[in-house]
Amino acid sequence: MSTVAVAVADGILHFELALAYELFSSPPPASVEDWYEPVICGAGPVRADGRFLLEPDGGLDRLALADTVIVPGWADVDTDPPADLVDAVRAAHEAGARVASLCTGAFVLAAAGLLEGLRATTHWAHTEAxxxxxxxxxxxxxxxxxxxxxxxxxxxxxxxxxxxxxxxxRDHGSVVANAVARRLVVPPHRPGGQAQFVATPVPERHDHPLSDLLAWAARRLDQPLTVEDLARRANMSSRHLGRHFRSMTGTTPLQWLLTQRIRRAQELLETTDDSVDAIAEATGMGTATTLRRHFNRTVGVPPDSYRRTFRSRRAGGSPDGAGDVLPA
Incomplete structure (x- = not known):
């Protein structure tokens, strides 16, 4: 099993803590090899949000043994996080753990020196700080x-x-991630580059002017849709469509289409033996060359490498080049 250690200390926010533990503790309905084993690690009993008393599974030293370390939000960003927490997170990263912060947990990673020279984010209200x-x-x-x-x-x-x-x-592929999202009744994928301030980031509101359009387009990814096609279907001008798209999804119509095509390609690579040429046609990319270019730029690896990785993991083996990072 892959160990996910949630690092806690007095002042940790309970929402992000509970969210991470719930997601990583329950596998999707389908059988998945090497699911996560979540553990909560702290120096002793801690109070989340100053109200909820929590008894950790083990000490902060266990972070260095984890595959992934999650640092939930930190309540008081005006004060330095506890030194023992900062040191333990730094030691875990030095030992090879993947470290992720949720919300203001970024202040802990920053104090540990893990974000120096890197791009990072946190809750919009605390980015200036x-x-x-x-x-x-x-x-x-x-x-x-x-x-x-x-x-x-x-x-x-x-x-x-x-x-x-x-x-x-990243670890199990789009099919598994989508199954987890469905179980939690949340959107299956919102790109990291989407704006924090999008009022309606996913088409959940059926009364929104684009709700039907997005569903219509998602069923026709194999077709060479253009902005003009979408605007015609929505019965509005291309400029008006662009404004609605930005409001609802945080991106442009063409970028949204590309993202949907890439996600569909990931699913087909994971679940079928279709050739890259066939998948390019099924996702509206036209040619294997076009698919490879966009897929490599978006996902970080070529389609063939992506397929080998997730096929091997489902078979219980190690992919060629095991240990490679597959960014989304």
Missing amino acids: LAARHPRIEVDPDVLYVDNGSVLTSAGKAAAMDLCLHLVR
Whole structure:
């Protein structure tokens, strides 16, 4: 099993703590090899939000034995986080753990020196404080999460769920991550680059002008849809469509289409033996060359490598180049 250690100390926020433990403790309905074993690690009994008394499973020294370390939100960003927590998180990363912060947990990673020279984010209300206190960090206030490989940060609350699902997607693929999202009744995928301030980031509101359009387009990813096609279907001008798209999804129509095509390609690579040419046609990419270019740029590896990785994991083996990072 892959160990996910949730690092806690007095002042940890209970929402992100509970969210991470729930997501990593319950596997999806389908059988999945090497699911996570979550453990809560702290120096002793701690109070989350100053109200909920929590008894950790083990001490902070167990962080160094984990495959992944999750640092939930930190309540009082105006004070330095506990030194023993900071030291333990740093030691875990040095031992090879992947470290991810949720919300203001980024202040713990920053204090540990793990974000120096990197791009990072946190809850939008605290990005200025993080940037002022740690000027060598490139703080991005406009994204849901940032993946630097072995160090990841997320914005607040719901974005913490997005980052946790992103980790599942990296480890087990889109099909499994989507199954987990369905069980939790949350959107299966919101790109990390999506803006924190999107009023309606996913098409859950059926009364929104684009709700039907997005569902219509998602069923036609094999077709060479254009912005003009979408605008015609929505019965509005291309410019008006673009404004609605930005409001609802935080991105442009073409970027949204590309993201859907890539996610569909991931699913087909994981679940079928279709050739890359066939998948390119099924996802509206046209040619294998076009699919490979966009897939490699978006996912970080070529389609063939992606397929080998997740096919091997489902078979219980190690992929060629085991240990490679598969960013989404």
